Amino acid sequence: xxxxxxxxxxxxxxxxxxxxxxxxxxxxxxxxxxxxxxxxxxxxxxxxxxxxxxxxxxxxxxxxxxxxxxxxxxxxxxxxxxxxxxxxxxxxxxxxxxxxxxxxxxxxxxxxxxxxxxxxxxxxxxxxxxxxxxxxxxxxxxxxxxxxxxxxxxxxxxxxxxxxxxxxxxxxxxxxxxxxxxxxxxxxxxxx
Numbered sequence: 285x286x287x288x289x290x291x292x293x294x295x296x297x298x299x300x301x302x303x304x305x306x307x308x309x310x311x312x313x314x315x316x317x318x319x320x321x322x323x324x325x326x327x328x329x330x331x332x333x334x335x336x337x338x339x340x341x342x343x344x345x346x347x348x349x350x351x352x353x354x355x356x357x358x359x360x361x362x363x364x365x366x367x368x369x370x371x372x373x374x375x376x377x378x379x380x381x382x383x384x385x386x387x388x389x390x391x392x393x394x395x396x397x398x399x400x401x402x403x404x405x406x407x408x409x410x411x412x413x414x415x416x417x418x419x420x421x422x423x424x425x426x427x428x429x430x431x432x433x434x435x436x437x438x439x440x441x442x443x444x445x446x447x448x449x450x451x452x453x454x455x456x457x458x459x460x461x462x463x464x465x466x467x468x469x470x471x472x473x474x475x476x
Contacts, residue, residue: 285460286367288360290375294382296355300348301386301445303341308438310338315430349452372460379456380448387445394439398432 285293314334322330348355 285370285375286360287370288367289356290370290378292356292359293352293375294378295359296348296352297379297382298386300345300352301383301390303345303348305390305438305441307338307341307345308434308441310334310341312430312434314338372457375460376453376457379453383445383449383452387442387447387449390438390442391446394435394442397435398439402432 314331317327317330317334320327
């Protein structure tokens with residue numbers, strides 16, 4: 285792996301984490317939409333849109349995190365082979381730093397929102413939130429326990445990232461070593 289490949293891989297991994305967090309946010313949107321009193325046609329349209337957003341963001345996340353080799357080659361460009369190979373320790377350090385940075389960026393808003401949800405859960409399961417749209421005021425029931433659970437899931441994911449996402453980094457390194465062994469086998473066969 286060359287430097288341009290490493291930079292592209294780290295950027296796509298960070299984008300994958302961002303899309304994964306966006307997908308988790310869609311779960312809370314779906315629950316809030318279900319708790320409102322919409323006519324069936326409006327509810328089904330809203331849920332279809334939320335489900336489509338969830339599927340698209342989750343697909344993008346999984347693609348950027350696990351199947352990004354083709355895009356990495358495009359981003360790095362055809363001249364990436366002229367750069368020297370990056371040491372495996374740089375790859376591990378880059379993935380760990382990217383995971384840690386993403387975890388820290390995710391952690392701060394989660395802590396703030398958790399402090400918002402805890403009093404809401406203690407007060408009661410349904411809290412009415414007043415919202416004004418275009419001069420009209422409406423009452424929207426919010427289920428704080430669902431929002432709390434989504435934020436806890438995001439907090440756990442942030443802590444996993446701060447710890448360096450060990451399973452993801454190990455998987456990436458196994459994949460890289462497997463590629464190196466295969467390319468060494470191909471070169472050995474060409475020499476014979």
